[in-house]
Amino acid sequence: MAVERSLLEVNNLETGFRFGDVYHNAVDDVSLTLENNEILAIVGESGCGKSTLATSIMGLHDPKNTEIKGEVIYKDLNLLDLNEKLYNRIRGNDIGMIFQDPLGSLNPLMTIYNQISESLEYHSDLNEEQRRARVLELLNQVGIPRPEQIMKNYPHELSGGMRQRVVIAIALANKPPVIIADEPTTALDVTIQAQILDLMVDIQDETGSGIILITHDLGVVAETADRVAVMYAGQIVEEAPVEELFANPKHPYTRSLLNSIPHELEDDDDELHVIHGTVPSLQKLPRKGCRFAPRIPWIPEDSHEENPVLHEISPNHKVRCTCWKHFHFEGEDE
Amino acid sequence: MGFLEVRDLKVHYPIRGGVLNRVQDHVKAVDGVNLSIESGKTYGLVGESGSGKTTIGKTIIGLEKATSGKILYEGEDVTNKARSRNKKFENYNKDIQMIFQDATSSMNPKKRIIDVMSEPMRNYFNYTPQETKKRVADLLEIVGMNAEAMYKYPHEFSGGQRQRIGVARAVASDPKLIIADEPTSALDLSVQAQVLNFMRRIQKEYDLSYLFISHDLGVVQHMSDDIAIMHRGRFVEQGSKEEIYKNPQHIYTKRLLSAIPDMDPTTRAAHKVERQRVEAEYDAQETDYYDPKGRVYDLQRYDEEHYVALKPEEPNASLQNENVNTGGGN
Numbered sequence: 001m002a003v004e005r006s007l008l009e010v011n012n013l014e015t016g017f018r019f020g021d022v023y024h025n026a027v028d029d030v031s032l033t034l035e036n037n038e039i040l041a042i043v044g045e046s047g048c049g050k051s052t053l054a055t056s057i058m059g060l061h062d063p064k065n066t067e068i069k070g071e072v073i074y075k076d077l078n079l080l081d082l083n084e085k086l087y088n089r090i091r092g093n094d095i096g097m098i099f100q101d102p103l104g105s106l107n108p109l110m111t112i113y114n115q116i117s118e119s120l121e122y123h124s125d126l127n128e129e130q131r132r133a134r135v136l137e138l139l140n141q142v143g144i145p146r147p148e149q150i151m152k153n154y155p156h157e158l159s160g161g162m163r164q165r166v167v168i169a170i171a172l173a174n175k176p177p178v179i180i181a182d183e184p185t186t187a188l189d190v191t192i193q194a195q196i197l198d199l200m201v202d203i204q205d206e207t208g209s210g211i212i213l214i215t216h217d218l219g220v221v222a223e224t225a226d227r228v229a230v231m232y233a234g235q236i237v238e239e240a241p242v243e244e245l246f247a248n249p250k251h252p253y254t255r256s257l258l259n260s261i262p263h264e265l266e267d268d269d270d271e272l273h274v275i276h277g278t279v280p281s282l283q284k285l286p287r288k289g290c291r292f293a294p295r296i297p298w299i300p301e302d303s304h305e306e307n308p309v310l311h312e313i314s315p316n317h318k319v320r321c322t323c324w325k326h327f328h329f330e331g332e333d334e
Numbered sequence: 335m336g337f338l339e340v341r342d343l344k345v346h347y348p349i350r351g352g353v354l355n356r357v358q359d360h361v362k363a364v365d366g367v368n369l370s371i372e373s374g375k376t377y378g379l380v381g382e383s384g385s386g387k388t389t390i391g392k393t394i395i396g397l398e399k400a401t402s403g404k405i406l407y408e409g410e411d412v413t414n415k416a417r418s419r420n421k422k423f424e425n426y427n428k429d430i431q432m433i434f435q436d437a438t439s440s441m442n443p444k445k446r447i448i449d450v451m452s453e454p455m456r457n458y459f460n461y462t463p464q465e466t467k468k469r470v471a472d473l474l475e476i477v478g479m480n481a482e483a484m485y486k487y488p489h490e491f492s493g494g495q496r497q498r499i500g501v502a503r504a505v506a507s508d509p510k511l512i513i514a515d516e517p518t519s520a521l522d523l524s525v526q527a528q529v530l531n532f533m534r535r536i537q538k539e540y541d542l543s544y545l546f547i548s549h550d551l552g553v554v555q556h557m558s559d560d561i562a563i564m565h566r567g568r569f570v571e572q573g574s575k576e577e578i579y580k581n582p583q584h585i586y587t588k589r590l591l592s593a594i595p596d597m598d599p600t601t602r603a604a605h606k607v608e609r610q611r612v613e614a615e616y617d618a619q620e621t622d623y624y625d626p627k628g629r630v631y632d633l634q635r636y637d638e639e640h641y642v643a644l645k646p647e648e649p650n651a652s653l654q655n656e657n658v659n660t661g662g663g664n
Contacts, residue, residue, distance in 0.1 A: 045522040045523065045524065045525075046522055160383075189382040189383055189549065190382070190549070190551070190590065190593040190594060190595075191382065191589060191590065191593040191613075193593065193595075194592075194593040194595075194609055194613075195613075197595075198606065198610070216522065216523070217595070218523075218597065219552075219594065219595025219596070219597060220595055222595060222596060222597050222598065222599045222602070223595045223596060223599075223602060223605075223606075225599075242599040243599050243600055246597065246598065246599050247600075256524065257523055257524065260523050260524045260526070260527035261523065261552065261597065262526070262527070262530065262550075262552045262553045262555070262556035262557075263552070263555075263556060264555055264556065264579075265556065268538075271531045271534070272527035272528075272530055272531055272556070273524075273527060274524060274527050274528040274531060275524040275527075278492055278494075
């Protein structure tokens with residue numbers, strides 16, 4: 001381990017959900033690091049565990065039905081050991097969160113001003129006047145026109161893009177060093193999405209925060225991320241700097257995913273790549289061997305590792321299992 | 335001339351208010367739209383939320399009433415006649431079907447797949463139970479599913495499978511046109527690929543036409559022959575896929591195309607500069623492309639198979655030196 005600690009470190013995180021008396025891991029042995037001034041994208045399809053990873057870091061899971069193992073290290077503190085009271089001092093102050101649905105994360109009965117200043121009231125010693133100045137500054141920063149008027153409005157009076165800007169303003173209120181954004185643009189139109197992504201990149205440049213960006217959209221990843229972790233069935237299957245991942249994807253899942261992006265057709269028989277089979281459910285998920293193996297049955301069994309781990313195949317580029325060395329698409333030559 | 339013609343279609347919703355709850359104004363969801371649909375082709379309808387694209391689809395199939403304008407099917411006026419019990423309109427009802435975004439809520443949860451899928455057959459064909467079963471099995475097969483699936487209930491399937499059943503059901507009445515309203519927006523990338531592939535295969539097999547409604551420009555580019563871009567209830571640009579993506583003329587189209595995320599992270603900075611340039615241009619030139627009330631101008635012929643909504647009189651000066659390709663995404 002490096003002497004200098006990363007901004008945020010997740011070590012061997014396992015999050016299990018209870019079904020009857022058994023816990024099934026939705027996040028299975030995930031380790032990652034987030035540095036200052038970096039956007040780390042976590043990409044995967046629904047059910048791969050990417051949102052569970054976010055809620056585990058934030059401690060937002062339901063403790064009765066969830067079991068978490070491993071470590072989340074922030075400033076030499078294992079967040080998973082904290083009680084609710086201490087956690088609340090971290091949330092919003094050190095770690096800000098942006099959710100997918102802006103309407104759901106805003107209180108419909110509070111004005112925009114109250115929602116933003118609530119977080120300042122809780123975490124800082126600013127007096128009323130200073131809070132007001134800070135709220136105005138934040139609204140300006142996230143590009144809201146006429147902030148003086150808008151802050152007296154209620155969420156339903158704003159458009160979707162404006163609401164998401166308010167949510168970002170709340171997340172930024174206490175200048176958190178870490179921001180976790182879970183599908184921040186999925187509910188928005190493309191033009192608004194582009195504006196919000198630009199905003200996030202600009203804010204990150206200004207504040208030097210580390211951002212964990214959770215998304216299913218590879219286009220969003222290509223536009224914003226510095227580093228990418230691809231998740232499948234609760235595990236990270238590939239991790240690389242963004243240019244490397246798009247230019248040189250290695251894991252069969254990453255390659256299949258990139259191949260199923262709709263594109264312009266070359267001829268009439270051109271078809272999109274379809275991944276064989278379906279994602280197994282949490283209970284039926286095989287916990288041994290390569291989890292992607294059932295989706296690529298034409299690859300001989302002995303190309304997979306018995307207990308696949310992440311291998312660093314080139315500097316900063318990690319791939320799980322060894323099957324990528326022998327992978328070819330169905331019907332293609334090796 | 336297509337088999338289905340939409341002429342100057344308008345769908346306005348009244349806004350009521352005041353003490354007497356009188357009609358004070360109208361929301362012009364669709365405001366003068368023309369479409370001509372030929373067999374075997376796919377028409378992409380693109381726009382942001384609230385642009386009226388879904389309303390057009392719903393009006394064609396009769397889920398919304400047209401305020402004015404005409405829908406002609408095989409030359410016959412069928413405006414607001416969908417769902418009519420009159421035998422005269424039976425073919426129109428049978429030949430136009432729809433696939434919805436949310437496959438779960440478009441199927442009765444208490445019915446088995448065989449019942450869900452045989453309903454259109456009962457309405458339009460006199461099949462015996464054996465024939466129905468055979469037909470359902472055949473339809474399930476063309477969307478890559480097992481015949482045993484017909485005895486299951488909708489909740490027993492995954493989202494992608496349900497959407498494939500939705501496609502199979504739409505095909506059950508042997509239609510000529512399927513209106514697909516965001517059919518894959520709720521699906522994961524790899525599942526979306528599967529549904530899109532099946533839709534294209536079925537199109538070839540049955541010589542179907544699609545009206546493909548989506549906000550996803552990548553999917554529309556993949557599926558469509560012709561594309562119409564919608565904004566504020568009207569078409570801002572209409573033409574062949576190549577023309578729209580390679581040679582967009584209307585500022586709104588350019589803005590939309592430049593906002594598609596670029597799949598190449600190495601050109602990220604250049605793409606961002608270009609996008610912000612187009613965005614600034616959109617803000618600066620908005621008045622050149624919309625009339626003083628903010629309404630989109632009428633479409634004008636720009637080229638063969640390419641229509642653009644431009645200011646009627648003087649041709650726009652900025653257009654001549656404005657031939658930059660804004661890039662079509664991936």
